[in-house]
Amino acid sequence: MRRVLIANRGEIAIRIARACREAGLESVAVYSDADRGAPHVAAADVAVHVGPSPARESYLVVDKLLAAARTSSADAVHPGYGFLSENAAFARAVVDAGLTWVGPPPDAIATMGDKLGARATVAKAGVPLVPGTELAAGDAATARRRAASLGYPILVKAAAGGGGKGMRTVASEADLDAALAAAAREAESAFGDGRVYLEKLLVRPRHVEVQVLADGRGTVIHLGERECSIQRRHQKIVEETPCPAVTPRLRQEMTDAALAAARAVDYASAGTIEFLLDQDGRFYFLEMNTRIQVEHPITELVTGVDLVGWQLRIAAGERLTLRQEDVVARGHAIEARLYAEDPAQSFFPSAAPILAFREPAGPGIRVDAGVVSGTVVPVDYDPMLAKISAWGPDRAAAIARLRRALADTVVLGPVTNLAFLGDVLAHPAFVDGATHTGFLPEHLPRWTPAGGDAAVAAIAAALALARGGAATAAADGGPAAPPTPWESLGAWRLGGRA
Amino acid sequence: MELDLELDGRPLRVRLASTDGGWVAAVGDEAERRVVALRSAPPAAGPGGAVVETHVLDVDGRIVEVVTARTADRILVAIAGRSWSFSRGEAARGTAAGARGSGTITAPMPGKVLAVLVAPGDAVEAGQPLVVLEAMKMETTFAAEGAGTVRAVHVVPGATVDAGAPLVEVGPAA
Numbered sequence: 137m138r139r140v141l142i143a144n145r146g147e148i149a150i151r152i153a154r155a156c157r158e159a160g161l162e163s164v165a166v167y168s169d170a171d172r173g174a175p176h177v178a179a180a181d182v183a184v185h186v187g188p189s190p191a192r193e194s195y196l197v198v199d200k201l202l203a204a205a206r207t208s209s210a211d212a213v214h215p216g217y218g219f220l221s222e223n224a225a226f227a228r229a230v231v232d233a234g235l236t237w238v239g240p241p242p243d244a245i246a247t248m249g250d251k252l253g254a255r256a257t258v259a260k261a262g263v264p265l266v267p268g269t270e271l272a273a274g275d276a277a278t279a280r281r282r283a284a285s286l287g288y289p290i291l292v293k294a295a296a297g298g299g300g301k302g303m304r305t306v307a308s309e310a311d312l313d314a315a316l317a318a319a320a321r322e323a324e325s326a327f328g329d330g331r332v333y334l335e336k337l338l339v340r341p342r343h344v345e346v347q348v349l350a351d352g353r354g355t356v357i358h359l360g361e362r363e364c365s366i367q368r369r370h371q372k373i374v375e376e377t378p379c380p381a382v383t384p385r386l387r388q389e390m391t392d393a394a395l396a397a398a399r400a401v402d403y404a405s406a407g408t409i410e411f412l413l414d415q416d417g418r419f420y421f422l423e424m425n426t427r428i429q430v431e432h433p434i435t436e437l438v439t440g441v442d443l444v445g446w447q448l449r450i451a452a453g454e455r456l457t458l459r460q461e462d463v464v465a466r467g468h469a470i471e472a473r474l475y476a477e478d479p480a481q482s483f484f485p486s487a488a489p490i491l492a493f494r495e496p497a498g499p500g501i502r503v504d505a506g507v508v509s510g511t512v513v514p515v516d517y518d519p520m521l522a523k524i525s526a527w528g529p530d531r532a533a534a535i536a537r538l539r540r541a542l543a544d545t546v547v548l549g550p551v552t553n554l555a556f557l558g559d560v561l562a563h564p565a566f567v568d569g570a571t572h573t574g575f576l577p578e579h580l581p582r583w584t585p586a587g588g589d590a591a592v593a594a595i596a597a598a599l600a601l602a603r604g605g606a607a608t609a610a611a612d613g614g615p616a617a618p619p620t621p622w623e624s625l626g627a628w629r630l631g632g633r634a
Numbered sequence: 635m636e637l638d639l640e641l642d643g644r645p646l647r648v649r650l651a652s653t654d655g656g657w658v659a660a661v662g663d664e665a666e667r668r669v670v671a672l673r674s675a676p677p678a679a680g681p682g683g684a685v686v687e688t689h690v691l692d693v694d695g696r697i698v699e700v701v702t703a704r705t706a707d708r709i710l711v712a713i714a715g716r717s718w719s720f721s722r723g724e725a726a727r728g729t730a731a732g733a734r735g736s737g738t739i740t741a742p743m744p745g746k747v748l749a750v751l752v753a754p755g756d757a758v759e760a761g762q763p764l765v766v767l768e769a770m771k772m773e774t775t776f777a778a779e780g781a782g783t784v785r786a787v788h789v790v791p792g793a794t795v796d797a798g799a800p801l802v803e804v805g806p807a808a
Contacts, residue, residue: 318766321748322773484774487743487797489681491703491710510681515744515769543715548686548703555716588716590641591661592693593700595669597709597720598637598648598659600687600702 137212137236137452139164141205142180143226144216145195146506147522148428149176152214155444164208166201168194170514175506182208189516195219198226202233212236212451218518221427222249238451240426241352244401248424251295252333258421261400263393266412266420267336276313279334283312286336292316294323295331300370302326305337340572341412343367344379344419346394347435349446351456352404358391359435359443360465365571366560368483373553374560375431376470377438380531380569381413390419397424405450406432406443412573430473430523433502437469437527468534469527472542472557476519476550480584485519488512488550493521496541500527500534513550521547531569535561555585638723639709645723656692667694738803739776741795745769749791752802756784764802765789782807 139162142149149165153176156163165180170189177183184204187194194200196219205213213230215221221239224246230237239245248254252272255265268286272295273279283290283306292315294302302323304315316332324330343364350356363379364372382390394409401424408429410422432443441463450456477483489512495503505522513519524541528534542558560566565579572578639646651658656670673690680686685704690697703710709720749766752758758778765776785803789795 318773325768482774485743485769487769489684491680491684491705492686492701492712494701509678509686512681545715546701546712546717548701548710548712548717549681551719552717558715585716588713588718589698590718591664591667592691592698593711593713593716593718594639594641594646594648594661594720595650595659595667595693596689596691596698596700596702596711596713597639597718598650599657599669599671599689600704600709600711601637601639601722602635602650603687603704 137448138162139182139208139210140212140214140238140448141166141184141201141208141210141235142176142214142216143195143201144214144219144221145171145174145176145517146520147176147504148216148218148430148506150179150506151504152216152444153179155442155448156214158442159445159448161212161448164204164210166195166204168516170512170516174511175508184208189514191219191516198223198229201226202229205230205233205235210235212238214238214447214451215427217425217427217430222425224249236451238405238447240350240401240403240405240407244403245426247401248426249296251293251297251423254423255421257400258397258424261396263397263400263421264419266338266422268334273316273332273334276316279316280309280312282334283309286334289337291335291337292319292332293335294319294327294329295333296327296329297323300367302330302332303370338412338414338420340574341365341414342379342381342571343372343410343422343573344382344390344413345408345410345425345429346391347429347432347443348394348398348403348407348409349441349443349450349456349458350398350403350405350407351450351454352402353455355456356395356398356403357456357458357460357463358394359439359441359463361387361390362431362434363571364431365573366566366575367573368479368576372431373473373475374470374557374566375434376468376531376534377434378465378468379413380571381417383417386413386417386419393419393421397421406447430520431471433504433523433525434469434471437500437502437525438465438467439463440466467527467529468531469525470531470534470538470561471523471525472538472561473520473553474522474524474545474547474557475553476513476521476547477553478551479553479556479580481551483553485515486513486550486552487515487519490521490547490549492546492548494544494546495522496524496544498537498541498544500537501525501541502527519550521550521552532567535567555588556580556583559583639720640723641718641720646720647723669693672697737779739764739801741767741797741799741801743769743797745795747789747791747793747795747801748773750787750789750802752784752787754784754786757807758782758784758804764804767795767801776801778804 141164153163163180165183166186186200220226224242227242292304304319306315320330347359362377364375366374408425411419493509502525526538660666670692675688678686701712745767763775782804785805788800
């Protein structure tokens, strides 16, 4: 293995390119029209154009990616997350083309990718399931009958799903038909597979997942759990490790179940087993993500284990020399996902050029960003801009560091969830660790950006505006404008008006 | 000097007066604040002709680091993890929102129309879904803000729309 094609974009493509460079491997970026000159292209050694901006015509086209691997002489493919990362046909095509697949065996992807098949497989290994999850929705009449027998509220989920796409909460039978149609449509659009199934909705559960690492030669270890309960649209925006509700005994049980699930599909590479944890400390298998996870940095922060680095080493045929007893989690880590979306408008995405972007820094802070100043957030992809993570010796320290880091972050241009993230971390229920998957609707419904000093911002805007007037006058060659606030302060002069 | 700004549709008048070494600034009826610029980084050119500036201000004895981005019609301001989008008062005047429940629903960004759930003449209730739009692979449903009658439908399912494109017009209840 010498040269790895990264079949992805954004921050994860950069993360992988960095891991390649650290491992002495070359990396090949792929890019669509919208991503020409994107930061992930700059992070690689070689870059190949793979088509128009829509992902269906570029990042999701197997033949184009394989052709890119050929023309760039890549000998391995890392899929990242999303896009084709959990597409078994892509994994098989990579292997059939004589390339190394940096990921789990295609059969493991296929088994876990079919959520109904996955449940049957892990149930055989003794892993507990959420009630109802073995039921396909079937036709409308069947769905109504099955939903009624489970009891509302229920969830409609995509069989091929992940990332909250094709998922709907249904409070009563009146909403079932519309939810089934919307979920099927969204699943068809996102995954090309519109099959959906039903699941009993648990009351105030936590989303807790276990990171595993396996070498495909019999060694499977876990790297502890992550709690990812803070979700909007069923997508995570704040994740932490360890989970405040997991006791050492529960951790033993959950990680045992996760290892059993991974072994049930002869897993290799990095993977994540997701569970729901109810208020009584019972946990249920949700699904297994057969890829690197967005929130992997927090596990890396507390364990010191380089998960992407290990993906590359395992793909290259190395044994997992890391033993379970070598993995010691230290302190606490929290990740906040910075999105170009408006939390005050149903989290609607905001596509706009980034006029100014400044990453935070300082002790315990890690930033995985996919954008720089000048990047235009494309409408074609997920609008995540960056992941900002903080490590601290304990949970309170990690929260304090992350809040400080978010306050030091600047994004101007698109509307973002930056202030919202700060408010989540400051919320007393979050500080108490009293989190569950309904946290945001319960604690921050109808959120609007409050706080901060709007008057000081208005003064700054007025000063900037006054300066702008002077710049126009100077450019027009007109009469010298009266001194503007900034200029009269003498810090600098506009060009041509020395 | 007086400058008229708007924030979320509300007018804000900022008065600036030069003093020795700084400025006295007041927003609306609020108390005056003493502002001194301790450092101003050279402005940088951003995309689309935007001008980006970073300033360290002392406002009534507190240090405030400000990043501003000035475009043709807006001034964006970031302070301590919060941001504000001001428009110039003149430009935004005369666009007072219509009566609640009336008005045109527009696409906030480019996307694809997945479903149109109403037809002209339909009576709609507050919160009733009107149009389903897909953008950035997410579905969003646009609902009526109040009760009214659908005046016009400007899109069909499958259509691609630009940001700002009118989707559905809702008038007062018939």
